[in-house]
Amino acid sequence: MKRIRLETKDICKYYAGELIIKNINITLRENELVSLLGVSGIGKSTLFNVIAGVTKPDKGQVLLDGHDITGQAGKISYMQQKDLLQAHLKVLDNVALPLFIRGMNKHKARLEALKYFEDFGIAGTQDKYPSQLSGGMRQRAALLRTYLFSKDIALFDEPFSALDAITKRAMHRWYLALMERINMAALFITHDIDEAILLSDRIYIMTGPPGKITAEITIDQPRPRAGEFLVSESFLNYKRKITELLAL
Amino acid sequence: MKKLPNINNLYPLFVLAGLLFVWHLITATGLVPGFMLPSPFDVLKAFGDSFSELMHHAKVSLTEAFTGLTLSIILALVIALIMDHFEGVYKAFHPILVISQTIPTVAIAPLLVLWLGYDMAPKITLVVLTCFFPITIALLGGFKNSDSDAINLMRAMGASKWQIYRYIKLPNALPGFFSGLKISVSYAIVGAVIAEWLGGNSGLGVYMTRVRKSYAFDKMFAVIYLIAILSLLLIKAVELIERKTMPWIYGLREGEKQE
Secondary structure, three states: OOOEEEEEEEEEEEEOOEEEEEEEEEEEEOOOEEEEEOOOOOOHHHHHHHHHOOOOOOEEEEEEOOEEOOOOOOOOEEEEOOOOOOOOOOHHHHHHHHHHHOOOOHHHHHHHHHOOOOOOOOOOOOOOOHHHOOHHHHHHHHHHHHHHHOOOEEEEEOOOOOOOHHHHHHHHHHHHHHHHHOOOEEEEEEOOHHHHHHHOOEEEEEEOOOEEEEEEEEOOOOOOOOHHHHHOHHHHHHHHHHHHHOOO | OOOOOOHHHHHHHHHHHHHHHHHHHHHHOOOOOOOOOOOHHHHHHHHHHOHHHHHHHHHHHHHHHHHHHHHHHHHHHHHHHHHHHOHHHHHHHHHHHHHHOOOOHHHHHHHHHHHHOOOHHHHHHHHHHHHHHHHHHHHHHHHHOOOHHHHHHHHHOOOOHHHHHHHHHHHHHHHHHHHHHHHHHHHHHHHHHHHHHOOOOOOHHHHHHHHHHOOOHHHHHHHHHHHHHHHHHHHHHHHHHHHHHOHHHHOOOOOOOOO
16 A cells, blocks of 8 residues: 555534534545545535645644644645736746745756656747646646646646636646656546546545535546546446435 | 728827917917917927026936936835735725825925925925825735735745745736836926925926016926926836836737737
8 A cells, every 4th residue: 555645634614603624534645646526615625725724624634744734835735727827927937936935046946847848748838928828738837836846746626627628638638648757646626527537546525515525436447547438338337426426 | 901000109199280280370360469378389499499408407307206206116115015914004004195195286395395495305205295106006906906816826835925925916016016107207297397386496397487487488388398298208218118027918929829
């Protein structure tokens, strides 16, 4: 069994007197991709903010490599639907931003960031401004920025949900191929069942309210997962099961 | 479609020429006597005749305007940073800041001369009083409406307060800052001139009072011409700097933008 990187223990969070998420226990292992699947408004983003350290939980702990990081920002980076690239910075500087923040020499930071442009499929864009890039390219740049912040672990909050269906498929394929080359433990928060099955090693099903984990499914499918998997019998079986669990 | 070469830029020139022509007609027909309203050509002649004098006084007024503007920018930046950083300060001082702008500058100018003497100090003070406000409001607006998701992400990446200003808030305030600066620049020279009306040894305002008292209205209009031209040049200069400072807005050729 691989080493546990990230763990949440009995996390509860109230908002305006109401319980939003209840006793959330999840684990994320080394180099594993885990999805948290649930309908919109179930508290996924609340949990996300707690793990990212942006908000404090009312109860429970967040552990990273066994250390308590509850309420501490700056430990795990995240990526959202909005790419949050800064319009005034060239793509290279946008991507190197976490290194700048860490206080790395600018020249060194740029060289370090540039090493990954090829792998992340954005070679040649370094001197452009974000407004000159397509939505898919911008998400790739955002992912590289996330990767440069904390190389081997990241949170994703519906990162591809703003993209059109075809671009989204392309991004999935690209993401899966990328994960073959780099080691990264990723926690995906999503409401897209297909996306969860295609990308994940494990899926937590979140229902409510209040939001709680009601099931855990392991996707036993070898990698790399090709396009045929999406239309295979086993894919449909997973989908049927999840649909039932979500009570859709 | 092929566009006609900048015909749009010519429209205001046509209107301006038309207005000058009407002005000329009014004076040429004697509708208004010449000693009360000189014709545009008289003004142009006066402009040429008193050119060296005008330049001498313009130098003083411009010095005051520039010093005042520089101080305004610094002051505006400090005030905006403090008010953005401390919510309490914002709540306490925002109304006062607005009230300060309702006081007519003409009313406090004599007091400033009384307090600060006949040199440049009262003029610069008046320029600052009129100029800092538009810049402060613009900067504050830019800071306040910065994307909170971007700020949260910066925090999650461990950014310091200063780094959040450096990478998010200041760049976000830049377009507004230049809009505010353009307003302030157009006020700056006028502000200096108004302060000079009330006392001093040199400057366009002093010169203006002097020629007015000797009923040399052609020279007075020449000063007005000059003030208008100088203000326009300053606004143009700000626009140029704006374009250079924000290449991500102005540097991209049409068709290069994806969205």
